[in-house]
Amino acid sequence: MSKSVDYSRRAAAHDPIKLVKLAVLEKEDAEYSRLLDGVMEVMTVLEDDIGATSIISRTKQHLYGQVIALRVAQEDHLETEEAMVIPLIRENLSVESQVNVIGGLLVDREADDKRWVLDWISQDLTHNENNLLLELESRINQAQPVS
Numbered sequence: 001m002s003k004s005v006d007y008s009r010r011a012a013a014h015d016p017i018k019l020v021k022l023a024v025l026e027k028e029d030a031e032y033s034r035l036l037d038g039v040m041e042v043m044t045v046l047e048d049d050i051g052a053t054s055i056i057s058r059t060k061q062h063l064y065g066q067v068i069a070l071r072v073a074q075e076d077h078l079e080t081e082e083a084m085v086i087p088l089i090r091e092n093l094s095v096e097s098q099v100n101v102i103g104g105l106l107v108d109r110e111a112d113d114k115r116w117v118l119d120w121i122s123q124d125l126t127h128n129e130n131n132l133l134l135e136l137e138s139r140i141n142q143a144q145p146v147s
Contacts (some may be wrong), residue, residue: 028081034073041070103143
């Protein structure tokens with residue numbers, strides 16, 4: 001994917017639409033960094049404040065605030081990915097490559113239960129969404145049969 005982004009950056013020098021796409025991608029990178037910073041802030045609270053044997057109310061409130069801020073940053077990050085990254089993937093990867101990438105995310109080929117991610121996701125889906133997930137799983141298995 002980074003090769004495609006590098007190529008896009010060179011091509012964008014002459015294309016205003018591509019310049020806008022790259023600006024949004026850079027914003028996405030900034031949101032991702034903010035998300036990681038949020039994780040580090042939560043870890044700091046855990047290490048500094050909760051390392052003690054008892055947790056005071058102020059510490060609980062501080063931790064809760066950090067987790068809420070992290071959740072907001074995560075939602076922003078996911079919305080940006082949905083709006084910009086996913087269309088770029090569609091533009092730069094063949095359907096076969098997209099299926100392979102999704103298969104790598106949804107099928108844990110090293111686990112005893114290779115379907116555990118699919119089973120976990122399916123718990124919160126409607127009947128129609130589960131049918132779509134089964135169709136996707138079938139496409140994944142056709143592209144990369146599960147051994």
